[in-house]
Amino acid sequence: MANPLYNKHVISISDLTRSDMELVVATAQRLKAEPDTRLLKDKLVASCFFEASTRTRLSFETAVQRLGGNIIGFADGGNTSAKKGETLADSINIIGSYSDAVVMRHPKEGAARLASEFSRVPVINGGDGSNQHPTQTLLDLFSIHETQGKLDGLNVAFVGDLKYGRTVHSLAQALSLFNCRFFFISPEALAMPDYLCEELEEKGIQFSVHETMEEVMPELDILYMTRVQKERFDETEYKHMAAKFVLELATLEGAKPSMKILHPLPRVDEIEVAVDKTPHAYYFQQAENGVYARQALLALVLNETV
Ligand code: CP
Numbered sequence: 187m188a189n190p191l192y193n194k195h196v197i198s199i200s201d202l203t204r205s206d207m208e209l210v211v212a213t214a215q216r217l218k219a220e221p222d223t224r225l226l227k228d229k230l231v232a233s234c235f236f237e238a239s240t241r242t243r244l245s246f247e248t249a250v251q252r253l254g255g256n257i258i259g260f261a262d263g264g265n266t267s268a269k270k271g272e273t274l275a276d277s278i279n280i281i282g283s284y285s286d287a288v289v290m291r292h293p294k295e296g297a298a299r300l301a302s303e304f305s306r307v308p309v310i311n312g313g314d315g316s317n318q319h320p321t322q323t324l325l326d327l328f329s330i331h332e333t334q335g336k337l338d339g340l341n342v343a344f345v346g347d348l349k350y351g352r353t354v355h356s357l358a359q360a361l362s363l364f365n366c367r368f369f370f371i372s373p374e375a376l377a378m379p380d381y382l383c384e385e386l387e388e389k390g391i392q393f394s395v396h397e398t399m400e401e402v403m404p405e406l407d408i409l410y411m412t413r414v415q416k417e418r419f420d421e422t423e424y425k426h427m428a429a430k431f432v433l434e435l436a437t438l439e440g441a442k443p444s445m446k447i448l449h450p451l452p453r454v455d456e457i458e459v460a461v462d463k464t465p466h467a468y469y470f471q472q473a474e475n476g477v478y479a480r481q482a483l484l485a486l487v488l489n490e491t492v
Contacts, residue, residue, distance in 0.1 A: 188490040188491070189209065189486050189489075189490065189491060189492060190203070190205070190206055190209070191206055191209070191210075191483070191486040191487050192486065192487065192488075192489065192490050193308055193487065194308060194487060195302040195305075195308050195309045195310070196308070196309075196310045196311060196320055196321070196483065196487065197298045197299050197302055197309065197311045197318070197320070198299075198311070198317075198318045198320060198356070199318060199320040199323045199356040199357075199359050199360045200359055201320070202320070202360075203363075204363040204364070207324065207327055207337075207360060207363070208337075209486065210324050210327075210328070210479065210482045210483055210486065211324075211327055211328050211331050211337075211479075211482075213482035213485065213486060213492055214324075214325075214328045214475070214478040214479045214481065214482035215328070215331075215332075215478075216482075217478050217481045217482055217485070218475075218478040221252065222253060222485075223252065223253065223254045224253070224254045225253040225254065225255075225481075225484075225485040225488075225489060225492065226250055226253035226254050226255025226484060226485065226488060227253075227254040227255065228255075229250075229255040229256070229286045229287070229484075229488050230255065230256045230257070230258065230284070230285045230286050231246070231250045231255055231256070231257050231258075231259075231285060231286065231287050231288075231289060231484065232257075232258050232259050232281045232282075232284060232285035232287070232288045232289070233246055233247055233250075233257055233258070233259030233260075233261075233289050234259050234260060234263075234277075234278075234281060234288060234289065234290040234291075235259070235260065235261050235262070235263070235290070235291045235312065236263030236266075236268065236290070236291060236292045236293060236297075237263070237291045237292060237293045237313070239261075239291055239312065239313070240452070241450075241451060241473050241476055242291060242312045242313060242319075242321065242322070242476070243261060243291070243312070245325075245473075245476035245477045245480055246289050246312065246321075246480050246484075247259075248477050249477050249478075249480040249481040249484055250484060252477070252481065253481055253484065253485060255484075258284065258285060259289075263292075274292070274297060274300060274301055274304075275300065275301075275303075275304040276304075278290075278301040278304050278305045278309070279304045279305065279306075281305075282304075282305040282306045282307045282309075283306065285307060286307055286488055287307050287308045287309075287310060287484065287487060287488055288301065288305055288307060288308070288309045288310070289309075289310045289312050290309060290310070290311065290312055291311075291312035291313045291314070292313075292314050292315070293314075293315055294314065294315050295314050295315035295316060295317035296314060296315075296317065297314045297315070298311035298312075298314045298318075299311075299314075308487050308488075310483065310484075310487065313352060314352075315352070316349075316350040316351070316352050316355075317352055317355070318352055318355065318356050319352040319353045319356050319450070320356055321476075321479065321480055321483060322352075322353045322356065322357075322450050322476075323353070323356040323357045323359075323360045324479040324480075324482075324483060325472065325475045325476045325478075325479035325480070326353070326357050326360075326410075326448060326450070326472065327357075327360060327361075327479075328475050328478065328479045328482075329446075329448060329468060329471065329472040329475050330361075330408055330446075330448070332471075332475070333408075333444075333446045333468055334407055334408070334444070334446070337361070337364040337366075338364045338365055338366075339364070339365055339366065339367075340361070340364070340366045340367075340407040340408060341366070341367050341369070341405050341406050341407050341408070342361060342366050342367070342368055342369070342406070342407065342408045342410060343368070343369040343370075343371055343396075343399065343402055343406050343408070343409050343410065344357075344358065344368065344369070344370055344371065344372075344378070344410045344412070345371045345372065345399060345409065345410065345411050345412065345431060345433075345456075346371075346372060346376070346411060346412035346413055346414050346431055346456060347372065347376045347412050347413060347414050347415055348370055348372040348376055348377055348378040348379075348412070349372070349375070349376040349377060349378070349379060350376070350415065351412045351413075353412065353450040354378070354410065354412060355379070355382060357410065358378070358382060358386070359382070359385070362385070362386055362389050362391045365391070366391070367391075367392045367393070368386070368391065368392070368393035368394075369393070369394055369396055369402045369405070369406070370393060370394070370395045370396070371395075371396045371397070371398065371399055371402070371431070372414075372431070373414065373419075373427045373430075373431070375419075376414065377395065378395075397430075398430070399431075399433065399437050400437060400439075400440075403437070403438065403439070403440050403441050403445075404440040404441065404442065406441065406442065406445050407442070407444065407445060407446075408445070408446055408447075408448060409433070409441075409445060409446070409447045409448070409466075410447075410448050410449070411433055411447060411448070411449040411453075411456055411457055411469075412449065412450065412456075413452070413453070413454050413456055414427055414428055414431050414456065416428075416454075428455070428456070431456060432455065432456055432457075432458065433447065433456060433457045433458060433461055434458045434460075434461070435458060435460050435461060435464070438461070438464065438466060441466060443465070445466055446466055446467075446468040447461065447466050447467050447468060447469060448468055448469055448472050449469040449472070450472075451469060451472075451473055453469070457469070
């Protein structure tokens with residue numbers, strides 16, 4: 187029987203079941219321990235980035251090449267015929283005829299879903315506006331499992347821009363399938379969207395809203411940091427906000443020894459560099475895990491059995 191992700195689009199984390207996520211985590215674990223150079227042999231993946239990226243694009247491209255596959259694509263939609271007015275639907279129709287799967291990032295919410303409707307091959311969403319970033323979530327789940335030995339019943343704080351941060355939306359939805367308890371810490375103007383809080387309430391997931399990291403630090407298993415975006419505030423307001431949501435060494439006082447800090451990166455100045463040397467910092471290993479999680483996903487989407 188084919189694995190449940192074979193030949194499927196991966197657009198939103200809510201397209202995946204709990205057991206799909208567990209399968210990706212287990213496969214990533216295996217590929218990290220036992221590298222395989224043939225799983226994507228004779229497969230061609232199109233890497234279509236209409237928006238800037240460092241980690242997502244390069245870790246996907248590394249994943250394909252290390253699994254023995256080939257890659258085509260672009261890192262800047264401004265160098266494609268989109269510039270001449272070609273629709274995304276037409277572009278993806280054509281790109282899908284050249285490749286076995288399309289990985290795409292786009293600045294517009296819903297672009298990946300639209301692309302999947304016009305593609306003859308699986309589309310994997312590498313981030314669409316402030317909407318979803320499902321493959322970031324898969325590598326986050328892999329990193330959480332790697333550090334905590336489980337995904338169930340953890341205490342997880344999300345800090346920073348919870349309104350526009352697509353990574354926190356996807357991860358909260360995923361962890362809600364594992365009965366985690368959430369602490370939301372953000373400026374009021376960047377609070378978790380109502381639709382997501384309502385979704386959590388309907389599922390009976392416990393969550394609470396806080397003003398500082400210190401008040402919840404001793405309870406946490408995972409501290410998920412994100413960037414407060416400067417452009418969303420005036421200068422004085424930003425300075426006030428940013429100071430409140432910076433993780434310093436002193437903020438970690440009282441943290442469990444096993445507590446790990448994750449961040450999808452890029453970091454600007456929301457985590458003091460001195461924190462990097464503490465045993466709590468896991469964001470660089472998390473970014474490295476992007477290769478294994480994306481290898482696992484591509485291998486499952488492009489092979490009936492893995
Ligand atoms: N985490 C993440 O999506 O990073 P990039 O924007 O560099 O791809």
